[in-house]
Every structure is written in C-alpha cells, then in structure tokens.
Amino acid sequence: MNKGALAKEEIVSVAADVIRSKGYQSTSINDILVSSGIGKGKFFHHFKTKHDLGIAVVDRYIDTWKTRMIEEILQGDFPAKTRILHMLEETLGSFQNSNVKKGCPFGNLAIEMSEHDASFRERIASFFHEWAMALSETLKDANLIPEDRAYDYAEHIISSIEGAILIAKVKQTSKPIENTVSILKNTLLHQRSISHE
Amino acid sequence: MNKGALAKEEIVSVAADVIRSKGYQSTSINDILVSSGIGKGKFFHHFKTKHDLGIAVVDRYIDTWKTRMIEEILQGDFPAKTRILHMLEETLGSFQNSNVKKGCPFGNLAIEMSEHDASFRERIASFFHEWAMALSETLKDANLIPEDRAYDYAEHIISSIEGAILIAKVKQTSKPIENTVSILKNTLLHQRSISHE
C-alpha cells in the first residue's frame, strides 16, 4: 500500500547517515545505492536529482531536531531552567561515541553547502533561527537574560555548541562538548542574571 | 633562480583562496590551473598529488594564523587582558564582508576533511591545540581563570568563535560573530574571575 512511500523514507534515512559521515558532495549516488541495496532506477524514480535527495535529507534532519530539541524539550512542560539543562544534556548525549566523529548534521552541511547552494543554506539558517527563537523564549521564561538580549544570547549558546561539536570532530573526542556544556551551565545557572555582572 | 619556489608559493596562495571558498573536494585541479594560469605539467611537477597541495594549503593557513594570532597577538608584548581583546578584535576584523560567506579556513576543512583524511585532521587539531595553549597561558597571565581550568576555558572561547563563524556563514551576516565577541568580552573582562561565580 504505502510501500512506495516507505521505500522513499528508507532511502532518505540511509542517505542521511551516509551524508552525515561523508558530506553531501562526496557522497555519490552509488554510495547510497550500495548502502541501501536499491538500483538506480528506483532512486531516480523517487528523487529527480541528487539535489532533491539532499534537500529531503536536510528536511528530515530539521523535522527530527525540531521535534526533539524545540518542541519536546524547549517548549516542554518543565520549568524553564530545567528545559535549558535538558537541552544541554540532550546535546551532550547526541554527540557521544561514533557521533563525535560525524559531527553535527546541520553544522556539517552549513559549512559544506552555504556557498554552493542557497536552498541548503536557507533551510539550515532558518532552522538555527527557529532554535534560537525557542531558546530565547526559554531564557526569558527563566528570567536569566533581559528581554532585549535574549535572542543574541540564545544564538551565542547555539553557536558555542556548534563550535564545540566542530572542535570535538577534529579532535575526535567529546571532551570539548562536555567542556562547553559545563561552562554554559555554570554561566547560565549559577548567576542570577548574566548581564548584571 | 628561485622562480620555481616562488611559483609554487603562488600556486598554494591561489589554491588557498579557491579552497576556502569552494572546499577542498569540490575544488578541481583545473579550477586551480585556471585561477593561477599554469599548466598541468607545472602543477604536477610541484605537487605529486592533489592531496599534496591540500596539505600545503593547510600548512600555509597554519603558518599565517600562528604568526598572526599566536605569536604576534597572544604572545605579544601587551598586557594579558589587552592581548585577549586584540585576539577577539582580530577575529572580528577577519570575518567581515566577503569573508563571512567564506567562513574559517580551519573550521571549513575541519568539518569537510576530518572523517576523510587523517593528515588534514591532525594538522588542524594540532593548530587548534596550539591556539588553545597560547590562549590558556594568556588567560592565566591575566589572572582571569584558575590554572586548572585555563585550557578548557581557552578551548571553549575558541570553539565559541568557530561556532559563531559557522552561524555567520550560514546566515550570511557577521552579526553572530560580533555578538559572540561582545559576550566573550563581557564575560571575560567585567568579572574578577569567572569561576568564582
């Protein structure tokens, strides 16, 4: 029945993994065919171009992380401070073991594709923006940051995390992520309000 | 006389630019041939493989930034706090205008190449380590961070910067860098000592 649809989802899922490891441009369609055990015809039946697949993969990343990070955690039912802690812990948990080497799906594509292709760039920029908005709201809820600084501070937290994942990737250890998460926790939670200092 | 040597440097210089914009893997040898106006023979006379060129480019990036960031600024003659400010301002200055879109040469290659090629990864990891070491020393000199936290804090500052450059690249505005530099400045310099909080 919806076998076709399922098949397409499976290709995206396999491709998401491969692309996260190898990058979009270095991933050949053949890589995906081999990884998923399908033929060329099937692939191009579902995706008009490789670019189409790339976009489907990005959209899938965004769906997943928006649900997990933004909706379930940042906009969840816990007290604001707790939600922020959960976000940091979730980050930490997501980049252990083999995932350290793979890096952040968004950060990877942000760097690889921003100059090549606007449709990748815009999607990723918009995801980071939505994340920063949600975090900004939570920071305000927690009374940790004055309203007019909240977005900037949220963006800084997110970029710190991305940077930590980048350094972790090149060092092949999750230490930089733990480090940054710990510093962010301290800075955020052991002070009444950051800008008062 | 050293025309050959000079020519080689010029190729590396041109390639450094192209690779920073397009990435290493998406840069074809032909791209470099066209940009530098040389022929295939000359190229392969100087570089046994494309990989050789890539490494030469990374080494050149490292040379440049080590001199500028580490030796001239972090290990310069100004008071420690001033040196840190200079480092942040230098960062800000380096990623204005068209450079925002190009991103950080190290960050770009760190993400693109870490999983593909150990010789790129190790060089970049080692550069980030040296930078963190130098910054760590300066933080200690400035009495801003307790000795045992200095390296971690230095690495966090550096990864924050890398993350900000990444977000700036995908958003195509230097705002995230200004933002992070401003927050780092505040956090570092308007407090007696970070860890006391």
Next chain:
Amino acid sequence: MNKGALAKEEIVSVAADVIRSKGYQSTSINDILVSSGIGKGKFFHHFKTKHDLGIAVVDRYIDTWKTRMIEEILQGDFPAKTRILHMLEETLGSFQNSNVKKGCPFGNLAIEMSEHDASFRERIASFFHEWAMALSETLKDANLIPEDRAYDYAEHIISSIEGAILIAKVKQTSKPIENTVSILKNTLLHQRSISHE
C-alpha cells in the same frame, strides 16, 4: 465502450505533434506521457513499444495526408490543372507560421529514420510513391506532361516541395516554399507542354 480505442487515438494525436517538433528519437515516452497526461501503464497497454507508437504516428500522418492531398484534391472533381493548383496552394497553406519551423512530418522522419528503421522508411517511401502516382495521373489528365515522363515529373514536383520545406525550416521563413510553389506554377501552367521546349 470504445473509450480505450479513443484514448489510443488521442495518444497518437498528441505524439504526432510532439514527434513532428522534436523528432522521433529525441521524443521520450515521458514527453508523450506529460503532454497527454496519461501514465506509463496506459501507454504500454496500448503500444507494446515506442516503435509501435512511432509506426502508429506515421500511419496517422499518411492517413491524413492521403485523404487531404490525394483523395480530396488530386483525385477530386475539379479540372486537372485546377487540382494541381489546389495541391500547391494546400502545400503553401500547410506550412505557414509555426509549421514552417516544424517542417514536413514525412520529410522529417524520412531523413531521421530511413537509415535506422526499415518499417518507417518503407511506409514513407510508399506514401511518396502514392502521392507521385496520383500527381502523375493528374499531370497526364491535364495534358501537361507526356505519359512516359509524367511519373518522373510528378516525383520532381514533390521532391521540390520537400526541399523547399526543408530550406524553409532551416531559414525559419516560408519564403522558399512560396518561391518554389510560384516557380512550379509558372513552369507547369504557363507552358503548353513542358517537354516541348
């Protein structure tokens, strides 16, 4: 009832248009699917192969032109000279505007397919033969050409027209057709008998 049959005719009709513009080999089955809004299954239900469709298109061209040119005009009720004039005027009228660029359905396929495929070639050759036969009879009726030269002369008139359409196509103007029709008219009708000169 005959919905299936009707549908088949419609496909042939759409395909005839597309093939006249793009040529047989450059027309993909997908082109026809898109132009006619049908699915692959339906197409291959009606035509076992693309070749089948091609033949159906040629047969349709032949049907149409045989009716129009041969039966209605050349074998019609007007005096022989008038019938020839009508044929020339019909030709002129058929290759105005966008049809100039599309060229002659038979001439196009004659050139494209003669060396590739005997079944196309034979059909087209046979159409040209029937046309020449009918014109030959008319020339004899009109007492314009001696019996033994009539077929050759008819074939020459037809090939002149085909050549004019060819030149018109490449020049993207109907001028060469007007030109040839006018010369043929003069040569044929302003002389008592061509071979007497």
Next chain:
Amino acid sequence: MNKGALAKEEIVSVAADVIRSKGYQSTSINDILVSSGIGKGKFFHHFKTKHDLGIAVVDRYIDTWKTRMIEEILQGDFPAKTRILHMLEETLGSFQNSNVKKGCPFGNLAIEMSEHDASFRERIASFFHEWAMALSETLKDANLIPEDRAYDYAEHIISSIEGAILIAKVKQTSKPIENTVSILKNTLLHQRSISHE
C-alpha cells in the same frame, strides 16, 4: 609536432561519417570512440562537449562543400552555363551508391537540428545562403534568369536538389536525383530564358 592537431582533425573526420549516417543525436560519443579507436579522455580533451564536436563537424562539411561547390565549380573559370552543368553533375556524382542512403549532410542536420539548436541551424542556413548567392551570380552570368529573379531561382534549384536527395534517401535509389538533375538541366539550358515563357 602537430600530431595533436592532426588527431583532432581525424576525430572530426570519423565523426562526420558517423553523424552523416546515424544523425547527430543518435550518435553517441561511444560510437565515435569505437569508430576512431580513441579513449574518452582524448575526446574530451579536444572537445569540451558533444555539441562542440557537432559544430566542428558542421564547419568541416561547410568548408569542404564551399571549396568544392562554390569556389571550385560555381566561381571557377568555365563559362557560366558550363559551371552550372558541373554543379549539377557534381551533385549527381556525390550521391551515388552508399551515399544515397546517407543523404545530404546539410539536409540531414537541417531537419534534425533546426528546432533543437540555433548554432547548427544558423550555420546551415548561412551555408545554403552562400550557395544560393554563388549560384545566383552564375545564373546572371549565363543570362538565364533576369537579375531580380536570380536569387529566388537559385534557391529553388538548391531546394530541388535537397528534396531529391531526401526522396532518394527514403527510396534508397539515386533515381530521384538523376531525375531532378535532368529536369533542371532541361529547364535551364534548353530555353533562352526561363521567365520569357
């Protein structure tokens, strides 16, 4: 020394043959590689694209025929009437045997490519124009056609020839060409002046 140049010419020469037989679009680059015994790299070293090769082939056809038909025959040293006879005989001679089936290189591409590609079309249109111009001058020299009708009549002669080659191709016999040449000869040479009748 000029081995490279020679090699390129040889590819064009082989390709000209293959394309004349199979058409441009149906000729795959692999066909040309097989026919000429070269590798892909060599081919794409000389021609940036298949289209480049196609244009080179057309230009070669034009060079050859311009020299043979226009410069050597129509603009040669014989009396005007003789030159026209030579042109017709040259045509006849060129389309005997296997060449009947291949058809006219210009006519073939005119029909195949006019709607696909302007650079083919324009080159061919311009060749036919130059041919008509040269023939027009010769007709005037021979006092066969009044000045103001000369170009139109020249174009008609040429299109008659093209049409005859087309019909010959689809019938697989050179008879239609002989036929048209004979009729053209009669019409042109056994009358004092065509328009006087």
Next chain:
DNA sequence: TATGAATGAGCATTCATTCAT
C-alpha cells in the same frame, strides 16, 4: 485495463593522474 514503482543499460561529462616530448 490501468497504475506507477522498479530495472539496469546507456549517456555525456569530470577528474586526478600519467606520460611522451
């Protein structure tokens, strides 16, 4: 009948690299 998913051979093109000169 009809759908559209799947097949896989084939296509034009790119690319890092080698090699004769």
Next chain:
DNA sequence: CATGAATGAATGCTCATTCAT
C-alpha cells in the same frame, strides 16, 4: 622544469521497458 595530450574510472542522470498490484 614545463607542456598539454591521453587515460579510464567514476559521476549524475535518462530511458525504454517490466512487473506487482
């Protein structure tokens, strides 16, 4: 040292056709 011709594997993609439903 340098040239640029040549190599051939690999890439993204198209296409006529088949097949399960």
